[in-house]
Amino acid sequence: MTKTHTPRQPFPFSAIVGQEDMKSAMTLTAIDPGIGGVLVFGDRGTGKSTAVRALAALLPPIEAVEGCPINAPRRDLCPPWAQGVTDRMVTKPTPVVDLPLGVTEDRVVGALDIERALTRGEKAFEPGLLARANRGYLYIDEVNLLEDHIVDLLLDVAQSGENVVEREGLSIRHPARFVLVGSGNPEEGELRPQLLDRFGLSVEVTSPRDIETRVEVIRRRDAYENQYDKFMKTWRVMDAGLRNQILAAREALPKLKTPGVVLHDCAALCLALGSDGLRGELTLLRAARALAAFEGDTAVRRTHLRRVAPMALSHRLRRDPLDEAGSAARVGRTLAEVLP
């Protein structure tokens, strides 16, 4: 067309003004994907999508077999049905796959490759979005509007880490381990509790209240749009710094000490909140460890726990519709009582 669309880098992660909870939740999952994803709920125009797309550009690249549809890290881990796989290794960006609303089941899990079936009479598998998301992120915007049958499917795969396709005479299974990132606007509907629980962390975003912050958002966005090169020059450096910090934290994570008293704190907090199952406790600990590693500490402390507790636990509480304060406030209250 008239003007070629120059592939701009997404808005830099570190240039996002405020929204500290959202940013740190995403950073923590980048350090330890085992935390299990982030749910971002909040108003429109608060930079939810921006943050996810920025995260993709921020994450360290992965090593994968060239042409492998599931981004396998070793040749022998490539699925037998894969086409066009070579013996070379390539470095590629951490996959961040968009799962659009109204997507068909076929596109999510994969299906019979019609082209090859029709032209060559071969029964071949055409991988879906879950294959592409393996070892990366699966992003669902407006996750609360996702159709139920797709939610069920995701729950299943997220739980097992494996995608099983049994259809049209195909019988295929392949690894599908990904970090779920969901965003949505709570005014448009609730999220099913089962899916809610599947996200490691959850944060609420609101529009900044003070004018100064709001103006700063506008300024940076405007600079990104109208003085792209100059703007990116500054912020690319910041992003690189953050990426290095994430990498360093990943390395430090296995060596990090977890004092018994912190474990005790975790359990006490979850008991006091009455959060269901052990998932909350584990996530709380993992997130606290990731935070400690990120900050260059050698051991997890109560302060780390305290800071990640709202995002790790607030979406796991039994809903009390008569409590006006909301679950984040409940976590805050309990925190103050249990871990003074």
Place this chain on the structure above:
Amino acid sequence: MTAIPDPVTALPELSPAWARVRLALMALAVDPAGLGGLWLRARSGPVRDAVTGALTALPLPVRRLHPSLGDEALFGGLDLTATLAEGRQVRTEGLLAQPSALVLTMAERCPAGLAARLAQALDHPRHCLVALDEGAEAEEALPGALADRLALFLSLDDIPLAEAVPLALDLEQIAKARARFLKLRVPPRAAVTLTGVAASLGITSLRAPLLALRLARVLAALRGHAGVRAEDVTTAAELVFAHRATRWPEAAEDQPPPPAPDTENEGDSDGENRPDPGDIPEELVLEAVRAALPEALLDQLAIARAARATGGATGSGEARPGHSHGRPLSARPGRPSAGLRLDLIATLRAAAPWQGMRRKTALQDRLVHIRPSDLRIKRYQERNERVLIFAVDASGSAALARLAEAKGAVELLLARAYARRDHVALIAFRGAGAELILPPTRSLVQTKRRLAGLPGGGGTPLAAALQMAQDTAVRARAKGLTPVLALLTDGRANVALDGTPGRARAEAEAVVAAKAWRRAGFAGVVIDTAARPQDGLRALSATLGAAYLPLPRATAERLSSALEAALTPLQAG
């Protein structure tokens, strides 16, 4: 409207409203992708045609979209005819493949899925969207995800045909503006002013001031200014903010003090630290937007509120997940006929594995051998979502406490609703009539907001409540939901449909309404909240065909569990 008509961009023969339309279209033609697009609220007709006709001035090809548009049309898909003819996969190009001006007809019916896709497409500034919103009622409007991304809004409803002379857009002027608008000098205060004004109008989304800033540049370029001036900022604010406002701007003295004179941040504006000559006082801009409000905003405020009430994203509240087409099931073998659509892909898939074998034995040489047994038809699961319509007696005779319990019960039920696929709606009746306090929703957040301010007192217009319940039920059923009524009252109907007091007539009308409910085949439960069970109410529930449940002194907890128990057999049936 202070800044319109504009000396450079408007022609003297145009009415102010029409000049505003022209200005908006000119701006859109300068920077369609950057401004996101235009939300055009108007019934189809010659006035709207005059506007859509002018879209040819846009530097993008115009493509029409329809709310029922599928992904294949949008993103491209398998071209079956060509694939079969050539024996290799041929894909069609989707509408989003090339930058274009996407004209979405019947935008008020745009389902959430399509809105989300279009919103995503708009996030990369290549396309622009012109949303033709024909919403008849305030609550039918463009999905919020889209409205938020389109800078411009025009409502043509008040423009008489006589005013709608052909819109001659000056192409040369547009081209000139396009060449220079990004290079214009923008006073640093512009961003501050626009952000401040947006905040005073209760606009939370930060896309609004950004789009206004962009528009201010475009307007300055169109008007031939060397840099963005106060009047450009003012007009941009009017055009972008007026329909987004969620509250009236407070009087100037109540405003938060304007931020301290520019504490310039890390030099992202080239040496603009000197005092700015083009200072733009926030109050003046706000005043201008305020002046634009009465026409454009009063009803818009109502629309915005209603849209939020019905669920924001879908406007019509129609296509909630799960029941827009039901859960698709795997296709099953069968012949397409009335109501059963062929699933072409599934058919081909069924036929595909046998091609080699059939080719060998075939009498004719064909590219694809399809047998009747391969035919597959589409299937959707029956819709099984329920909407619980609470009709709550908020009259003086019903204790106010009852109302509080009902509110609590609604919230409790809703908190447990997702697993049961319940939606909840709330009708309150008191005084002269009934009011739909909460249209069917599954959002707990919304419910809390709506319930908070529900007042009580007055007579008991029972018939009006039943009628409204029926309206709501009929509408819900059209959307594939199963309506169930939960009527909470002490049963002493004493206000007739026309709002006049009178026990006899009120009761007779209630019986008529109850019969209509039963005829429609809807289910329900009547909860008697009076201190002693009322025989009249028991009779009425029989007429309704509803279960009768005397429940004096109910707490929210008891109420919700009693309801769940009473409704369980209905659910099964």
